[in-house]
Amino acid sequence: MKSIKRCENQECRDVITTYKSAKRKYCDDYCKNRAGYLRSLEINAVIIEKDKKLKENYKILKNLIAKGIRSIFEQTLISHGFSFNDLHERRFIKINDQNMEVNNIYDIDFIIEEKQLIILN
Numbered sequence: 557m558k559s560i561k562r563c564e565n566q567e568c569r570d571v572i573t574t575y576k577s578a579k580r581k582y583c584d585d586y587c588k589n590r591a592g593y594l595r596s597l598e599i600n601a602v603i604i605e606k607d608k609k610l611k612e613n614y615k616i617l618k619n620l621i622a623k624g625i626r627s628i629f630e631q632t633l634i635s636h637g638f639s640f641n642d643l644h645e646r647r648f649i650k651i652n653d654q655n656m657e658v659n660n661i662y663d664i665d666f667i668i669e670e671k672q673l674i675i676l677n
């Protein structure tokens with residue numbers, strides 16, 4: 557007995573009554589294309605959201621630099637809306653023979669040490 561299959565196009569979800577292959581996921585090409593399009597919108601939304609958060613983070617750090625503040629507690633940053641989940645790629649550099657993890661947002665480099673964010677540049 558074949559199990560009930562539903563079209564994977566979120567806007568459709570119709571039961572697929574006739575299918576030859578168990579791999580069939582959509583009613584037809586329209587649903588297949590539509591599902592692909594909706595998925596790409598979702599991916600774009602994630603990228604746009606991430607970019608927005610990066611820009612907000614960047615603005616917060618820029619404001620700190622403008623005020624001459626180079627180190628600040630993580631908790632304080634979070635309360636100002638800083639998101640530690642939205643940073644650029646981290647990298648490692650050697651300082652005094654120690655591997656330091658350096659994070660950055662655009663042109664601002666910083667490290668996190670003893671619960672403080674320390675701006676390097």
Ligand SMILES: [Zn+2]
Nearest residue numbers: 563568583587
């Ligand atoms: Zn469908």
